[in-house]
Amino acid sequence: MSADCETWVALSALQHLLYCERQAALIHVERQWREDVNTASGRLLHERVDLPGHDARVGRRVERAVLLGSQRLRVSGRADMVEYQRDAKGAGWRPYPVEVKRGRRKAGEADRVQLCAQALCLEEMHGVDVPEGALFYGVEHKRAAVRFDAELRQRTEDAIARMHEVLRRQEVPVVVRAPRCDGCSLEPLCLPGVTAGQRSAQDFLTRWMDEAG
Structure with missing residues (x-):
């Protein structure tokens, strides 16, 4: 994809874009924001999760509030949590991104695209394949595994390209x-x-x- 070399897309912008392109432009072009009960509770949940730090267990290392970026896609942001799991041969660590969401599982693809964008960043940063990650929904208290197949990867790159176009136009739909x-x-x-x-x-x-x- 091509993008303005000075413009980077925030990972969080993909969620806004896939919910509503106008919302994405209001937030990321006009810098407008208004907090309600849902966004406030989501922010508090992320503040609890996003304290920088790490945990280590046998065969697994967990990093929180991990800064991510992809030079190729010009996208950057922060992952709530990345689990580094020993690969099958025990020779290295494979990243496994986990995104925390306040509510319940949604029918749309916004959550999966945002998580896949994190995986694309991790692949570029570490030079390894990241085939899977997970979404954790606070209301359900459970994880939903997400496979990063070719179709999801393409939709994610398409969404990033669309958001670059929104930023380039500097117009609100x-x-x-x-x-x-x-x-x-x-x-x-x-x-x-x-x-x-x-x-x-x-x-x-x-x-x-x-x-x-």
Whole structure:
């Protein structure tokens, strides 16, 4: 993929992009953010998990709050946890990324894409294959294993390329009202109910004042 050499995509931006491209642009282009109960509880959960450190057990080493990056894809961020497991031959350590989520398992692919992006970073950083990782859902208190097959890897690279394009354009997409808007923490800033078809609330106010005048 090609990308502006000065622009890097945050791993967290992929989650926002796959939820809503407008949300991703509001956060990562316009730098808007609003915390609600869900984002606050998620932040507190990550703060507990993301304390830098490590644990060591026989055949396994666990690192928390691991900084990641891929020069090839121009993507960077932090993994909640990376387990380094002895490979079958015992000759080295194989990374196994674990991403912590506050809620329940979701039907969409955003969580899996974000985790796969972490794996792509780890592969480049360590020069080893990372075939699998896991998502841990706080409400369910269980892990869901994720295989990084060719299809998921391609969707992940496509999402990274899309996010690079969002950052390159430096534009917020027009509002398209959808059921997901009701669960978005940025709904009071986006105002999808009154600004549908506009790029921003300011566009709506400008048009309204022009029509009123």
